[in-house]
Amino acid sequence: MTRPTDQPGHTPAQDEEARLAALNAYGILDTPPEPAFDDITELAALICDTPIAVINFVDRHRQWFKSEQGLGVRETPLDISICAHVILQSELFVVPDTRQDARFACNPLVTGEPYLRFYAGALLKSPEGFPLGTLCVLDHRPRELTEKQRIALTALASQVMNNLELIRVQQAQAALIEQLQSAQKELIHLASTDPLTGLYNRRAIEERLSQELALIERGRAPAALMLMDLDHFKTINDDFGHETGDRVIEHFARVCKNVFRQSDIIGRWGGEEFVVLLPGATEAEAWQAAQRLHQSLRQTPLVGDEHPPLLITVSIGLCSLSKDCELEDTLRQADELLYQAKDSGRNRTVCASATTDGETPDDLTTPD
Incomplete structure (x- = not known):
């Protein structure tokens, strides 16, 4: 599928607004932790043998973590985010040693606490092709992922999106049920009310x-x-x-x-x-x-x-x-x-x- 941001005639600002709109449509930002997402980060850390695993979404001025293992914070500023680079990629993004990568060598998360030396992130992409965030694993030492770990991390990222889509469907169903209940109440009201006076009929x-x-x-x-x-x-x-x-x-x-x-x-x-x-x-x-x-x-x-x-x-x-x-x-x-x-x-x-x-x-x- 062609990403919306790759289509001709779109300015970067328009593309970013469309991406943010797609992210906000899920209603996931600033929601409390949920076992369905925590299980995925725990499994990602276990499979990839890393002390840190994060499901994060890239907002306008921050990256926000729906689930995190081993990091201890729920968000960080966007200007120091490694994941902000990942959403510009189309495949799994791996940085074996951040100190040896010019894009991240001076990042305060690399040079100071928590001293991140390894990063691997799988893109979280909406069905329309909008990059929303990443499922990433991090380590305090340089390293690589095996091919099986790469495949597993990508598969777990797909599971994150499946959960998001399920939430969106549930929200749509809840909204529809609310509309139906409201319409039912209105019909009951109309069926029991005299239209001229508003009294019981x-x-x-x-x-x-x-x-x-x-x-x-x-x-x-x-x-x-x-x-x-x-x-x-x-x-x-x-x-x-x-x-x-x-x-x-x-x-x-x-x-x-x-x-x-x-x-x-x-x-x-x-x-x-x-x-x-x-x-x-x-x-x-x-x-x-x-x-x-x-x-x-x-x-x-x-x-x-x-x-x-x-x-x-x-x-x-x-x-x-x-x-x-x-x-x-x-x-x-x-x-x-x-x-x-x-x-x-x-x-x-x-x-x-x-x-x-x-x-x-x-x-x-x-x-x-």
Whole structure:
């Protein structure tokens, strides 16, 4: 394969930037030691009978060691790096005696600690042909490698690259899994959310009601349930258009989010109908919440092109969700209470206990 740095029309700076980009794509720099790489340096030192073995990558201003045996440091400056010369080679690079090589005789790593006299490095090259670093062995005395040692060192360098490619594949798979999980969450959200209001849609609220009822049957405190219908919504659509009707729906949803507790479940039942599940709330507590909703709607008209601004009102049927009832029966009861509220003048809440305990409707209703 032709190395990218050998292709015509490339400047040295462009080639180096491409090489660094290829190195950074592996995400290997400054990662902690790993047994898979430490095993390779240990084996390289053993096979080549050297006190030092290193897997290093040549960064912009340093050489960084993913694994090292016998050196005791994780990086050195690039200007004293022997390996920086190796990445310019295409084959195994061997320096039998650094003191006899003009390129390295004055290198501080040769003239001082750790007094490196022998070097052999096998190139670590990406599949695209970019030189990334080396697997090298070093000694404190001049020497040579046997042919078998040269072959083994080159084979171990290939194993380093195989490990890098495996890491890159695993990283790509992890990123793909994360994207799929994110997409799945988004699909679940879209499947359970009303697109106009951002509230639960009917299917999601039905599932949540069933879950709540199951919890109540296992001992959780009963909940309260509201079925709500915006008053005169058809007239609003007819008089002001469907765009204004959508704004009314959105406005009502925002008011509900501000009025009800964070633990309350608010859903759009369909059209201009809404459902609120209040876990652990009694009818009396839910009735107080309904009063706050009526009051908030009176105080927050829909302001827009309409003159005067629209005041939205809502009719509400309110009952309990308990272990002694079926969900369908409870929803039917809430619907009947809602229509009582509408038949008695709208803009009010009718509570189940107002009709089942012998109280007069006005005791637990909200007048205009």
